[in-house]
Amino acid sequence: MSRLDDLPYAGARRGELLNLRWSDVDLDGKQITITGPAGVVDGERKGRPRAARHRDRAPRMLINAYNHPKGGRPPAEPLPYARLHDLRHIHATTLLLAGVPVHVVTARLGHADPAITLRVYAHVVRSAETAAADVFAKAIKAA
Incomplete structure (x- = not known):
């Protein structure tokens, strides 16, 4: 579940x-509840927002x-050009670089296992x- 005002920062898939x-x-x-992805049948998106192609064009x-x-x-x-899905990668990268534990990033992205997150964002x-390592080296020199 994500807060509505956090939706742009939720790391959700397209x-x-x-x-x-x-x-x-x-x-x-x-709050919103993300229940899963939109369905695709025979290569065509079915059901909810049929204007998916238009949403892909919006960032461009x-x-x-x-x-x-x-x-x-x-x-x-x-x-630079960015796809809608790139926002998900920016979300994960920003969290990891800020020191957020991998298991928390994994949960936000909806990965089944932290190993997936570690592999994608190695x-x-x-x-x-x-x-x-740089922080540790500076601390040792200062001591």
């Missing part, structure tokens, strides 16, 4: 977001609008291990 129904939303409690359209404003100057640093964990 299909899980597409599967949301009003019955999954508790406005008074400010927003990024293009920012990078190429109508009648304005482009930003000094344009935004490069992030290695980066955190290097940073931890």
Whole structure:
């Protein structure tokens, strides 16, 4: 279960977001319940939000609008292209680099086992291990 105001930061899969129904939303409690992914039958998405292709285009359209404003100057640093699913990876990477325990990140992502999270985000964990070694080395020098 996730808080509604945390939804953009929930690390949910695209299909899980597409599967949301009003019955999954508790406005008074400010919580949502993610029940699973939207279904695909014979290669076609069935059931809830059929406009999935349009949702996939939304990030690209927003990024293009920012990078190429109508009648304005482009930003000094344009935004890179990002898919909707990239937000899930940003979520996990940010949590791991901030020192959130792997089992907590695993639960937020809905992975069955921390080994999955460690395998997918091994490069992030290695980066955190290097940073931890640097912190330890500085502590030893200061002592």
